[in-house]
Amino acid sequence: MRFFEHIGKYLxxxxxxxxxxxxxxxxxKQVLQEIELLGLNSIGLVVIISLFSGAVITxxxxxxxxxxxxxxYLIGMGxxxxxxxxxxxxxxxxxxxxxxxxxxxxxxxxxxxxxxxxSLEMMGINSANYLILPKVVAVLLILPLLSIVxxxxxxxxxxxxxxxxxxxxxxxxxxxxxxxxKPFYVFFAVVKTFVFSFIMVTISSYFGYNVEGGALxxxxxxxxxxxxxxxxxxxxxxxxxxxLLQ
Amino acid sequence: xxxxxxxxxxxxxxxxxxxxxxxxxNGKTHLxxxxxxxxxxxxxxxxxxxxxxxxxxxxxDGRSLMDMNQKEQKLLRQEIGMVFQGGALFDxxxxxxxxxxxxxxxxxxxxxxxxxxxxxCLERVKIVDAHNKFPAELSGGMQKRVAIARAIALNPKYLFxxxxxxxxxxxxxxxxxxxxxxxxxxFGITTIIxxxxxxxxxxxxxxxxxxxxGHKEWEGSSKEVLNTENEALNSFIFSSKLTAQLxx
Ligand SMILES: Nc1ncnc2c1ncn2[C@@H]1O[C@H](COP(=O)(O)OP(=O)(O)OP(=O)(O)O)[C@@H](O)[C@H]1O
Ligand SMILES: [Mg+2]
Numbered sequence: 001m002r003f004f005e006h007i008g009k010y011l012x013x014x015x016x017x018x019x020x021x022x023x024x025x026x027x028x029k030q031v032l033q034e035i036e037l038l039g040l041n042s043i044g045l046v047v048i049i050s051l052f053s054g055a056v057i058t059x060x061x062x063x064x065x066x067x068x069x070x071x072x073y074l075i076g077m078g079x080x081x082x083x084x085x086x087x088x089x090x091x092x093x094x095x096x097x098x099x100x101x102x103x104x105x106x107x108x109x110x111x112x113x114x115x116x117x118x119s120l121e122m123m124g125i126n127s128a129n130y131l132i133l134p135k136v137v138a139v140l141l142i143l144p145l146l147s148i149v150x151x152x153x154x155x156x157x158x159x160x161x162x163x164x165x166x167x168x169x170x171x172x173x174x175x176x177x178x179x180x181x182k183p184f185y186v187f188f189a190v191v192k193t194f195v196f197s198f199i200m201v202t203i204s205s206y207f208g209y210n211v212e213g214g215a216l217x218x219x220x221x222x223x224x225x226x227x228x229x230x231x232x233x234x235x236x237x238x239x240x241x242x243x244l245l246q
Numbered sequence: 247x248x249x250x251x252x253x254x255x256x257x258x259x260x261x262x263x264x265x266x267x268x269x270x271x272n273g274k275t276h277l278x279x280x281x282x283x284x285x286x287x288x289x290x291x292x293x294x295x296x297x298x299x300x301x302x303x304x305x306x307d308g309r310s311l312m313d314m315n316q317k318e319q320k321l322l323r324q325e326i327g328m329v330f331q332g333g334a335l336f337d338x339x340x341x342x343x344x345x346x347x348x349x350x351x352x353x354x355x356x357x358x359x360x361x362x363x364x365x366x367c368l369e370r371v372k373i374v375d376a377h378n379k380f381p382a383e384l385s386g387g388m389q390k391r392v393a394i395a396r397a398i399a400l401n402p403k404y405l406f407x408x409x410x411x412x413x414x415x416x417x418x419x420x421x422x423x424x425x426x427x428x429x430x431x432x433f434g435i436t437t438i439i440x441x442x443x444x445x446x447x448x449x450x451x452x453x454x455x456x457x458x459x460g461h462k463e464w465e466g467s468s469k470e471v472l473n474t475e476n477e478a479l480n481s482f483i484f485s486s487k488l489t490a491q492l493x494x
Contacts, residue, residue, distance in 0.1 A: 022351055115334040118296055123348050124323035 010206050016128035017136065017202070030134035031141075038100050038135060038201075039142030043149075049095060050088065050150040054157030057082050062167025075168045076158065076176020083154040084185040088147045090237045093196035096143065097229045101204035104135055105225035108208030109218035117209070132205045139201045140194060147193035148186065192240050196233045203229045247271050248293065248404065248436055253302030255292045262288045263460040266302075272403075273434040275427045275450050277441055280457035281482060286440040287331060287408055289457060293438065294326060294406050295319060306404065324352055327397030329407040331440075333389040335381040335396070341368070342377040345396045352400060367395040371425060387418040394422070398429060405430065405437040411446065419443060423450045444489060447471060456482070 021027035061078045108131060111117050120127040155177055162168040168176075207225035211217050247269060254264040263285040270276045278286050291297045293304055295311050304311040306322060314322065335344050345364045353360065368377065371391040381389055390410055397405060407426060411419035427450040430437040439446070447454060447468055454471055456464040456479050464479045472493070474480060484490045 026350060111336075114332055114337075115330040116336055118291075119328070119330060119334040119336075122294060122296055122323060122326065122328045123351065124320040125351060 006206075009210065010203070013128055013132075013206055013209060014202065016126060017132045017205075019126060019129050021129060021133065022125055027134060030130075031137050034134045034138035035142055038103070038138055039146065042096055042099060042146065045095070045099065046092065046146050046150050047153060049092070050083075050153035051157040053087055053091070054079060054083060054154030055161030057087070057154070058158030058162040058173075059165055059167055062162060062165070072168050072172045073176035073179055075162060076155075076173035077179050078176070079158040080151075080155055080177045080181075081185070083151040084189050087154060088151040089189045089192035089196065090233065092147060092150050093143070093193060093200060093233055094230055096146075097200045097204075097226055097233065100139065101200050101226045101229045102222045104201060104204040105208040105222040106218055108132070108205055109211040109221045110215070112209060112211045113214055113218060128205075128209065132202070132209070135205065136198065136201050139197045143197040144190045144193045147189050151186075151189060188240075188244055191244065192237065195236055195240060199232045199236060200229045203232060247305075247307055248438075249303075249305040250293060251303040251305075253289075253292060253299045253304060255288055255297055255300055257288075261460060263292065263457070266457070266462045268455055268462065268465060270436050270438055270453075272436050273431055274452045275430050275437045275439060276453045276455065277439050277447060277451040278455045278457060279441055279447060279482070280463075281442065284457045285460040286457055290406050290408055290438065290440055294328060295323070324348075324400055325403045327400070327402035327405045327435075329390070329393045329397050329405075329410050331408040331412070333381070333386075333393040335389055335392055337381045340378050340380055341373065341384070341392050344381070344392060345399050348396065348399045363399065367399050368392070370398070370429065371395045372421075387414050387422070390414070390422055391425070394426065394429075398433075401433065402435060405435045407437070407439045409440050409442070411441070411443060416445060420445060420449060426450070444483060447483075458482075 058075060058079045061075045062072075065072070065075060108117075111131070117127045117131070120130060159170070159173055159177075162173050163170045204222075204225035207221040207228070208218075211221045249269045251267045253266050255262050266289060278289060280286050288297065292299050295304070299312070306325075309318075309322070311319070311322070335341075336347065339347065342364050345367050346360060349355075349360045349363060353363075364377075368374070371394050373388060373391055373395065376384065376388065376392075381392070384392065394407070394410065397407075405426070410426060411422045414422065423446045426437060426439065429435065439450075441447070451468040451471070454464075454466060454468060455462060456476075458464075458478045464474060464476045466474070471479070471483065474483075484493055
C-alpha cells in the first residue's frame with residue numbers, strides 16, 4: 001500500500017517539477033551550475049572506473065579464451081560489446097547514482113528540514129520546479145555524453161592492458177573492436193543512460209523533497225534514494241534490453 | 247488587516263489547532279505566545295497559507311485566502327514577508343544574494359536599483375560588512391537579521407516572524423524585537439510574531455494572543471497581560487523565578 005502512495009506522490013512531484021521556470025535567465029544559470037556540479041565533477045570518477053574496468057574485462061576475456069579455435073580478435077570485440085551494452089550505461093549509472101543521487105537527496109533534504117523550501121514556497125515560487133528542474137536538465141544533457149566517453153575509455157583501457165599483459169596483440173584487438181560494429185548499440189547505450197539519469201535524479205529528488213525531521217532523516221533519505229534509484233535502474237535495464245534488443 | 251475566523255488544522259488525524267479567531271491590524275505588532283508545542287508555528291504557517299486550513303476563514307484586507315486560485319495566492323505571497331524559526335537563509339547564496347533573491351524573481355528593475363534595495367534592507371537591519379559572507383559564516387543573530395532583510399525586500403504588506411529572537415542573548419533579542427516593531431510602524435505593515443519571550447511581550451507587544459494546547463486561551467494588550475486572572479496564562483508568564491518575583 002505504501003508503495004502506491006509513493007508512486008502517487010512521485011508522479012505529483014514530477015508534475016510540479018515540469019512547469020515553466022519563473023525566470024528563464026535564472027534557470028539557464030542554474031542549469032550551467034548543475035552541469036558543473038553534477039556532471040563535470042563526475043568526470044574524474046568516470047575516467048578512472050572506465051579505464052580500469054575496460055582493462056580488467058579485456059584481461060578476463062583473454063584468460064578465459066585460451067581455446068586455440070577462438071580467434072583472439074574476439075577479445076577486443078567482447079570488451080567493446082560489454083562496454084556499450086552494459087558497462088557504460090547500467091554499471092556507470094549505478095556508480096554515479098552513489099555520487100549524484102546522494103548529493104541531490106541530501107542537498108534538497110537539508111533545504112527541506114531547514115525550511116528553505118518553505119521559504120521558496122512562501123515567496124510564491126514553485127520550489128520543486130526551481131530546485132529540481134535544473135538538475136534534471138543538467139543530468140539528462142551530460143550523462144549520455146559521459147556514457148559515450150566511458151565506452152571509449154573502457155575500450156582504450158583494454159587496448160593498453162591487453163597487449164601489456166600479453167593476452168592479445170594490438171592488431172588483433174583493433175580488428176576486434178571494429179569487427180561487425182553495430183552503431184545501434186551506441187544509440188542503445190545513450191537511450192539507456194538517458195532513462196537511468198532521469199530515474200536517478202528524480203527519485204533522489206523525491207526522497208530529499210519529502211524528508212520530515214532533521215539531519216538524521218536527511219542521511220536516511222540519501223541512503224534510500226541511492227538504493228531505490230539503483231533498483232529501478234536495474235528494473236528498467238531489463239525492460240529496455242527486452243524492448244530494444246529483441 | 248488580517249482577519250482569521252475559527253481556523254483549525256490537523257495533521258494525520260491529530261488536531262493541532264482549532265477554533266482560533268482574531269484580527270491583526272495594519273502598522274501594529276501582534277504577538278502569538280504559548281508553550282513549545284502549543285501550535286504557534288502551525289498557526290502562523292496556516293495563516294500564511296503554507297499549510298491549508300481544514301476549516302475557518304482567513305482574510306487579507308478583505309481578500310479571502312480560501313477563495314483564491316493558485317495564481318492569486320502566488321500574487322498574495324509576494325505581499326508577505328516571512329522569517330522562519332531557523333532563519334531559512336539559502337545556504338548556497340551569499341548574504342547579499344539572499345536579500346536579492348526575491349528581487350531577481352519578481353522585480354523588473356535595473357541592476358543598480360536592485361543593488362540599492364539590497365543595501366537599504368541590509369542597512370535597515372544593521373548589517374554593513376557582510377554582503378559577501380555566506381549564512382554558515384554568520385552568528386545566529388546576524389542570520390536572523392539577514393532573514394528579516396530578505397523578508398522586507400519586496401516591501402511586504404504583511405510580515406510573519408516565527409520566533410525571531412529565540413536562541414539569542416537578551417540584548418540582541420531586544421535589538422531584533424525593536425527592529426521589527428520599528429519597521430512595522432514605519433511602513434504600516436501588519437506584523438505577527440511568534441515568541442515565548444516575555445521581554446518581547448513587554449517591549450513590543452501591542453496585541454497578544456495566548457495559544458494553549460492549540461486553542462486561543464487569552465487575548466489582550468501587554469498591560470493587561472500582567473494582571474490577568476487566566477490561570478494557564480499566569481502559569482505561563484510567571485513560570486520563572488525572576489518573573490514570579492517581579493509580580494510580588
Ligand atoms: N508538519 C507537521 N506534521 C505533523 N505534526 C506537526 C507538523 N508540524 C507541527 N506538528 C505538531 O504540531 C504541534 C505543534 O507544533 P508547533 O511547531 O506549532 O509548536 P510551536 O508552538 O511552534 O513550538 P515551538 O515553540 O517549540 O516552536 C506539535 O505537537 C508538532 O509535533
Ligand atoms: Mg514553533
